[in-house]
Amino acid sequence: MSNYFVEMDNITKYFPGVKALADVKFNLKSGEVLACLGENGAGKSTLMKILTGIYSKDSGTIKVYGEVVEDMTANRARELGIAIIHQELNMCHHLTVAENIFLGRELVNGIKLDNKTMNQEARKTLDSLGIELDPTTLIGDLSVSKQQMVEIAKAISLDAKILIMDEPTSALSAAEIRELFRIIKQFRDDGVGIVYISHRMEEIDRIADRVIILRDGHYITDMLYQDTNLDEIISHMVGREIKEKFPQVECKIGEKIFEVKNLNAGRLVRDINFELFAGEIVGIAGLMGAGRTETVRAIFGVDPKVTGEIYIDSKQVTIDKPIDAIKAGLVLAPEDRRHQGLATKLSVRENVALPNLDILGGIFGTINRSKEKKMNAEAVENLKIRLPNVEVPAASLSGGNQQKVVVGKWLARDSRVVIFDEPTRGIDVAAKVEIYNLMNQLKEQGVAVLFVSSELPEVLGISDRILVMCDGKITADIKNEQVTQEQILHYATQFEDKKD
Amino acid sequence: MMMSKNSKGFLKKIVSRRGVGQVLTAGIGLIIISAVFAIINPIFGSWNNISNLLRQIAPILIIGIGQSYVLITGNIDLSIGSVVGMSCMMSATLMTRGVSPLISSLITFVACMGIGLMNGFLVARFKMPPFIATLGSMTIARGIAQLVNNNYNTDSIGENANTFRDIFYYGKTVGIYNPVWIALILWLIFNFVLSSTKSGRHLYAVGSNEEAARFSGVSTFSTIMTAYLVSAFCSMIVGLVNCATSGAGTMDSGTSYEMYAVAASVIGGVSTLGGTGILSGTVVGASIWGVLQNGLQFAGAPLAWRNIVVGVIVIISVLLDVVFRMSKKVTIQKEEKQIQ
The missing domain is CATH 3.40.50.300 (P-loop containing nucleotide triphosphate hydrolases)
Incomplete structure (x- = not known):
């Protein structure tokens, strides 16, 4: 039995007119932060959506904890302990913080919702993240940065073994980012496998154990972060094939x-x-x-x-x-x-x-x-x-x-x-x-x-x-x-x- | 900073919670118009009138509950009025043919739930626009109402049905007409389901952000289906009330009720965009509707004016909601700017 949480091989995905992923391989170990890197359109988000069952693959195999998963669906992924923090916020604005965190897995007392416990649990999760937030506030009343922290809290409260974060910091303040990184490291030390997608190189520097690089829907390489440096990473990310001919016209610059x-x-x-x-x-x-x-x-x-x-x-x-x-x-x-x-x-x-x-x-x-x-x-x-x-x-x-x-x-x-x-x-x-x-x-x-x-x-x-x-x-x-x-x-x- | 605001924030939170604010506003409105009508014509405030008024409000509240369920999921049910008519005609026809009121009601129940199932499937499974899907089922249900007795209103449902008529309209329990009790019981049940159970929470979630709900493992199909079944059930009950009222089946029974149901919901703060609103609001909305109809009649206003006033009230209540939402959005944006 391998020590990989996730092994994806030969993953191919077509969108109308485009091959979004071509024979991509990807793996994730327990207790590591894996930075998934690539330019726009390299296929990072698509790959993660396949892993979490939001998109279905056209070919290839997905193994989770060493076992092949044929039909990955959003529900199956959740059962397997895979949680994702989406790049776009995905929350119910009319529900409270706690209601969003527990959405789809509400705690009940008989048939009655146990709001008190849910609020307490949500409070605990928020506290552990250092977020000062009342769990009974409506999501729609929060700023984008706070909403993002709730999204993170929601993923964390799932007790996920595999946690995927797609650009989690884009709306966060420096203090919030520091807190998030502390949590990520804590989860890593507890054996959670974390995939971290970000364009911010200095964040990669602070947190990545290993990097995997995609380009144009292809797997390029993966390596331990300690064996590489940002310049090398960037040189792998760019260098896309130039397929098109670009017609050039010389013109005098006018007024x-x-x-x-x-x-x-x-x-x-x-x-x-x-x-x-x-x-x-x-x-x-x-x-x-x-x-x-x-x-x-x-x-x-x-x-x-x-x-x-x-x-x-x-x-x-x-x-x-x-x-x-x-x-x-x-x-x-x-x-x-x-x-x-x-x-x-x-x-x-x-x-x-x-x-x-x-x-x-x-x-x-x-x-x-x-x-x-x-x-x-x-x-x-x-x-x-x-x-x-x-x-x-x-x-x-x-x-x-x-x-x-x-x-x-x-x-x-x-x-x-x-x-x-x-x-x-x-x-x-x-x-x-x-x-x-x-x-x-x-x-x-x-x-x-x-x-x-x-x-x-x-x-x-x-x-x-x-x-x-x-x-x-x-x-x-x-x-x-x-x-x-x-x-x-x-x-x-x-x-x-x-x-x- | 958060902590120090808490005591003051408590009241604010209650008010902002799922449209409680709008329920309070509408409630104050209800008290004011009731007082005005009572001053204009003292008969309005008599116990006799109030008990009649409550009985008038009851059916509107019941269909309002159904429509509110559907609206909260971000959909609409236009078939309500026709299902009322279908229920009225079907139960009456069966009773005139000698079927016992109980069995008649059960058969009617099954048939009406069929319409609810159809609505649910069309909207939740086949993703049809709810306006079109329920426009179709509205026409079908009205057709069934006309079909069951060969395009005639029925004869009297007879002596055997006297108990039925007492239960659904004429009888009183503890001095209050039975339909009021029926409405109260249904309200208690459905209010509990909506506010305190998983299914209720999912109704709000689906109406607020269907995709987010699905990603969280909520079954959007069964949630939307539940809403349409509740709506069909409520319509069926009102059909029985109408049948008991007139003692016969009338083919145009329930005409325009779907709109009264929307009015009751919306006046009470249920958003047609989904995700927000509470059934206490529907009570206030249905009451405002009933008080206006009844009070304007006592004040000597002709029917035309009653329609115009009710229409204006519906528009004002939605307008208030829209304005409130806009101002809230601006406040959040300002706060965000300050953070930066």
């Missing part, structure tokens, strides 16, 4: 078109300052939760700004709502095509026309059909959107073509600044290249192009300049000349020291 000064909008958008010039493409790189999407949302007026000035062509503009941005010549092709980018049940024609109804207007507010037709024909032509006709619902198109429609609806009007958020996520290579060509085309037309991407090769391949974000701040603004993936990752993990 300044766009400027953001002192933008603040919540925890993930702090002191943002940057400029965009005509004839350049600027990429924003950073890890999950760095605040990239939040930044462009705040610029576009989707989310409220706390402070911040925006200039287009040296004129200050006020953007409180997306319509203000559109009128000022600033558009955003959002991250989530199906929810934010398209009205998927409407036809392609209607989608393209939607943000442009002002210029398509006939008399009495009717829509000028011939102008609409012309606009659509141009969009389809320019973007090489493949579709039977413009009357088909947007939902029926492939991901790549949907993305082109999202872009197309914005390009139908003359804009000064075009922002793309993850423009190539989940689309095939050929469609990606077409999107890149389109960005180049905009650049040649003297439009300022800004794009957010989690794909480092893409950022390096297409940008003229790169902004790197970490924890809501811009940590680097560098010209894309001989920049390496290592350098970017270095800036992307430049967390401030949390102060007490």
Whole structure:
């Protein structure tokens, strides 16, 4: 019998159009803290969701305590003593702290709930974590950081033998993190196996016994932390294969078109300052939760700004709502095509026309059909959107073509600044290249192009300049000349020291 | 800091707890409007009227309990009124054909639970939008109500059913009409289940965050199913009350009751978005509904005005809830900012 708590071999998982995991192996021993590392999209969270029965694997074997588990489900995982703290908070806001901790395994006295004991037990767990919190407070009344501590308390109170923590510290204060690490070490010494997922390298340094590195859905290596160092780890994490060809276009940098000064909008958008010039493409790189999407949302007026000035062509503009941005010549092709980018049940024609109804207007507010037709024909032509006709619902198109429609609806009007958020996520290579060509085309037309991407090769391949974000701040603004993936990752993990 | 706030926090906590605050607000509203009606027309406050009023409120409270269960899980049951009608027609038809009231009621019970099962399956298993699923079963149940006696209202349910009529409507126990006792007993049972048992806790959890509940090992299927079965059961009871009241089956019995049930729940602080609300609120909500109907009648207001007033009250109570929630969100955000 092996001393492994978990052994996963040849795990493969497909998502529509993507191979998320390819023959991944993974193991976890009793009494160790295993840091699971990798860039965005490396497959860490997917692997952990397979281990906890949230996703099912397409092939491979899972052994827990040396025995093969065929069908892992969320309930089976719980019975086996596997607990996970999710990256996204998963709590019932209308229930109290204690009610959430005991949800699904309530203590009863006959048929009556034993609230008194549950509150006491919850209090004990919270005390052991050093959390000052009344167990009868409603979760919805707590700050995000407190909610996260409750989530941790919940996992801990399960008496798990295998504890998975996916970015548990992202919303915690320094004192809370210290307390959490104390607990983790205590659990480790009691023989619990702990998987720790984090982008924060200094946390890995403080807590990891062993690291396992994934890249592009593949297992790369695993090693004892004492035998390695952060530089070596980072070099294993990057070095993704560059599959795509990146079309390059040389352009003379023109005048300044766009400027953001002192933008603040919540925890993930702090002191943002940057400029965009005509004839350049600027990429924003950073890890999950760095605040990239939040930044462009705040610029576009989707989310409220706390402070911040925006200039287009040296004129200050006020953007409180997306319509203000559109009128000022600033558009955003959002991250989530199906929810934010398209009205998927409407036809392609209607989608393209939607943000442009002002210029398509006939008399009495009717829509000028011939102008609409012309606009659509141009969009389809320019973007090489493949579709039977413009009357088909947007939902029926492939991901790549949907993305082109999202872009197309914005390009139908003359804009000064075009922002793309993850423009190539989940689309095939050929469609990606077409999107890149389109960005180049905009650049040649003297439009300022800004794009957010989690794909480092893409950022390096297409940008003229790169902004790197970490924890809501811009940590680097560098010209894309001989920049390496290592350098970017270095800036992307430049967390401030949390102060007490 | 936490500790020093505790004594003051205690009251605050009670009030914020699952909509207790809104129940208190609505309760004060109930007292005020009752007082106003009593001043306008002294007959309103007479024992005779109050005991009639309670009997008027009872069926609304019963269906309100059912609807509250469903609303707390974040769903809705539009079939309530039709199930009331189906129960009324089915039991009456059976009784006119010589079946004993007890057996008639049992057969009716089984049939109505069938509708509840169907609702539960459609919503919980097949993930149909509850509005559509129960719109379908609402139409089906009304069709059954019309079908059982070949599209006619029934004749009188006869002398044999006199005890049945006493139990469900005309009789009194300790000076209070029986339907009031029935409502009270059902309220005690279902309030206990909701507030003090595992199943009750799961109803709230599913309504608050279905995914979180599932990840915690809560069976969302049986939870939602429970809610729809309780709702169908309550509707069946009210159907029997209606049958006893008129002494015959009427095909349009229970029309619009599903909306009265939503009104009673919502006025009492049950959120249509799920996860919050208590059955004490449903009592207050049903009472406000009854007092307005009865009091406005005594004040000489025509039916049209009664409808308008009830509608306005429903909107105001939901509006208060929405405003309250927004202000709470802002407070939490401010606190978070201070922490940083």
